[in-house]
Amino acid sequence: GDSVTQTEGLVTLTKGLPVMLNCTYQTTYSPFLFWYVQHLNEAPKLLLKSSTDNKRTEHQGFYATLHKSSSSFHLQKSSVQLSDSALYFCALSDWNNAGAKLTFGGGTRLTVRP
Amino acid sequence: GGIITQTPKFLIGQEGQKLTLKCQQNFNHDTMYWYRQDSGKGLRLIYYSITENDLQKGDLSEGYDASREKKSSFSLTVTSAQKNEMAVFLCASSLGGANAEQFFGPGTRLTVL
Numbered sequence: 001g002d003s004v005t006q007t008e009g010l011v012t013l014t015k016g017l018p019v020m021l022n023c024t025y026q027t028t029y030s031p032f033l034f035w036y037v038q039h040l041n042e043a044p045k046l047l048l049k050s051s052t053d054n055k056r057t058e059h060q061g062f063y064a065t066l067h068k069s070s071s072s073f074h075l076q077k078s079s080v081q082l083s084d085s086a087l088y089f090c091a092l093s094d095w096n097n098a099g100a101k102l103t104f105g106g107g108t109r110l111t112v113r114p
Numbered sequence: 115g116g117i118i119t120q121t122p123k124f125l126i127g128q129e130g131q132k133l134t135l136k137c138q139q140n141f142n143h144d145t146m147y148w149y150r151q152d153s154g155k156g157l158r159l160i161y162y163s164i165t166e167n168d169l170q171k172g173d174l175s176e177g178y179d180a181s182r183e184k185k186s187s188f189s190l191t192v193t194s195a196q197k198n199e200m201a202v203f204l205c206a207s208s209l210g211g212a213n214a215e216q217f218f219g220p221g222t223r224l225t226v227l
Contacts, residue, residue: 032212043118043204043218044157051213089156095212100145101172102216106156 002027004092006105013080013112021075021108023064023090032093033066033073034102039086047075047088085112116141118219120205125224129197135190135222137205143217145210146188150174151202151221160203163188164210192224199226 003026013019025031032051038044048059050066050073057064064075073090087109091102119138127133139146145164149157159172161180169180179191188205202221208214 030212034215043220045218046215049213049215087154093212100208100210100212100214101147101159101162101170102157103159104157107154109154 002092002094002103004090004103004105006088006090006108008108009106010109011111013110015082015112015114016079018078019076019080019084019110021088021090021110023073023075023105025071025073025090025092027092027094029094031066031068031071032095033064034091034093035062035064035073035075036089036091036104037086038089038107044087044089080110080112082112082114085110116143116217118205118207118217120203120219120222122222123220125222127192127195127224127226129195129226131192131195131226133192133195133224135192135203135205135224137188137190137219138186139188139205139207139217139219140186141207141217142185143207143209144185145208145214146182147206147208147216148172148178148180148188148190149204149206151204153200157204160190195224195226197226199224 035047036044090105147162148160163182205219206216
């Protein structure tokens with residue numbers, strides 16, 4: 001079945017530094033990848049998504065490129081802010097005639113310190 | 115825009131008790147989902163439904179029942195609460211389709227004494 005791996009459970013950075021959160025996936029179908037962000041005591045929200053190979057997608061200063069050759073969809077930002085402290089989930093969509101469902105990675109908690 | 119409402123916000127139960135969580139959405143979305151989130155961890159799919167009266171099992175369906183009474187509502191029942199169980203249950207909805215965004219509710223926090 002489908003799977004998503006996020007290798008870092010916890011990332012701590014100083015404000016202004018760049019960040020990359022890793023995401024790799026396994027699927028036998030054409031992949032649709034998502035990044036969701038969950039701030040403390042809030043619901044997860046979509047950050048960005050992609051299904052196009054080798055095309056960078058951006059939102060709110062974050063960006064990611066789907067690389068089908070390496071089954072990766074890493075999330076990056078060039079300069080993190082205090083407000084970026086949150087839990088980040090990579091997710092893979094599995095769609096068939098029973099509808100669409102997401103398989104989530106275990107999540108990466110990003111903490112940005114002053 | 116729309117909103118997803120989950121009730122109750124906090125649920126405290128006893129071991130062995132049957133507990134029901136409710137979810138309502140006004141997006142007019144076809145597909146609805148129930149996830150379990152353990153503290154600071156990933157989301158695991160319990161049940162989902164692609165239309166009224168449809169139910170599809172997720173990876174974590176054992177110990178749970180679900181019901182999609184109408185398009186706008188989706189309920190989840192914990193059939194026998196486990197002692198010391200603590201988790202947040204998140205409801206979500208989407209238009210369906212592989213690239214559709216899922217919109218999440220605020221969650222129900224379950225504690226079993």
